Amino acid sequence: MNIHEYQGKEILQRFGVAVQEGIVAETPEQAVDAAKKLQQKTGTQWWVVKAQIHAGGRGKGGGVKLAKSLDEVKEKAGNIIGMQLVTPQTGAHGKKVHKVLIAQDVYYPGANPTKEFYMSVLLNRQTGRNIIMYSTEGGMDIEHVAATTPHLIFKEEINPSVGLQPYQARKIAFNLGVSGNAFKEMTKFVSSLYRAYVETDSSLFEINPVLKTSDDKILAVDAKVNLDDNALDRHPDYKALRDLNEEDPTEVEASEHNLNYVKLDGNVGCMVNGAGLAMATMDIIKLAGGEPANFLDVGGTANAQRVEAAFRIILKDKNVKTILVNIFGGIVRCDRVAQGIIDAYNSIGELPVPVIVRLEGTNAKEAKELIDKSGLKVYSAILLKEAAELVTKVLKKING
């Protein structure tokens, strides 16, 4: 589960990770109040107004602005709240901004120069252990750093039986070239960050930039925090951090029916049992000349209620011109699924788009007979190859 920067920073603070302080606001007036409070608390002279959406590259899209007065805070918060923010990670439609974080200015002048670093904590799938990935090149796109100066990216793997050791935190601080008080701050930052990662059951932390301030503090200026969905049951308080505004409303509805649905931009909807087969079905649609409109895994129990819910969800997408149902019946018998489709059809009434039904596996023949005899206007297939050919045929018909 993704959470917002301000939520991520609150979690980090609880574990002793120093962060750029901020207060979240939903209106320009709240933004000004937040700015005043922040000034009292931190003494900051300027403020940064940061759009809170679940996507990186916010600065590039105009979602992060410096404000040098309270008037500017109001103006810039007003501009950003409600905007449709397009960043390299949002896609062309962008995302609507509902909240801004009013954050302290941490790039103030002082005795020493400021310096930005990159740091993330993530799983190394190959070894099955967590790593801290870090770089002297902070504040920019890490993919760019990896492509141009890979020798400036370092990795530190952590042995799970003993956890992060002090020598590892020191090594990171040395490699980042910090000294004096900043060195001490950095080792503390690294160990608190790792502890936060493990104890929150996160699946990704990305802090970019980590800032050394002009007075040698080490702060998380941004926080991308990804929580492990499978562990949310042990952290009931984190479940409340879910922001439905950030999710496609149809995907939210699907999840309420325990359907695994991801909306895509194509014209052929699909309903499949199993994640791998669902992805493979999307690929078939593309090869057959269509574009998948969604990923949808109905799971192991494709009964009438679930099939009906799945049809209704797919049909909310007006781009859908036809639907391919692809079920490989194992323990679930195909004739039961077929009956589910027929019941769903009758319950919804006339489906507005042609439907291709491919049922294979246990009792596939009986299923095809049921579908064929039902009088429903569906194209039925048994082999995956036949289903692919039907997709091509139906699309040709639709496109004239």
Place this chain on the structure above:
Amino acid sequence: MGVLVNKNSKIIVQGFTGSEGTFHSQQMIEYGTSVVGGITPGKGGTKHLDRPVFNTVEQAVKETGADVSIVFVPPAFAADAIMEAADTGVALVVAITEGIPIRDMIMVREFLRGKKTRLIGPNCPGVITAGECKVGIMPGFVFQPGTIGIVSKSGTLTYEAADQVVKAGLGISTAIGIGGDPIIGTTTKEAVELFMNDSETEGIVMIGEIGGTLEAEAARWIKANSRKPVVGFIAGQTAPAGRRMGHAGAIVGGAEDTAAAKMKIMRECGINVVESPAEIGSTMARVMNKVVA
């Protein structure tokens, strides 16, 4: 004989008396699998499905001589169950459970280091040696005996591939569902290696999906060691970056995670890569005939 399990394997079931455990144990027994007992802490000494129930895996192994355990324990307790099984030294643990937290699996992986127990899964359909032994939740009848080994990250796509292979006039030696999670016990490469060393497997179907580097690693190993034809497919050619496609591990992170990148590497390593999942069986048949001729 196939790999990992065969007609001599003795299976115990962890989470035996739960609804999933009960249902799939019945199915396995019907298939002819030698299920010799099960474990449900607190129900030791009773009988379930006409087989003894034990409190601990240790007792179960001692009393029954089981060498394989299958785990149907709910996600919050599954890591513990896997470690309990591995601690007894059983040769194989098959973890069906979906949704185990990553932190738990990191500990499991560490626990297994240096132990002789092999883990399959979690979040997988299990292992089946056609006609001999089913340790999983797959529909047994699809897997007709033959000489093709299947390794796959996904469940229903494995059934699909097996069905196509059988309809193409071939059959299955063993099918291994390795699971779709970020941390799994047995990798694609390890499964391929088992098949390469199995005298009864003559060809291999390797099915992967977006995310991770397992397929590339397997492909490089195949290039260096292959003695048998391999047909490969990667699901998720049309999946967008950054969106998780059902499986926790199926998400395109970097450039090397994409289906296209994986398929390219696999082709370069001499694997017969199919673009359409509808052509897995026919391609395998074509490749096998070529080998025979």
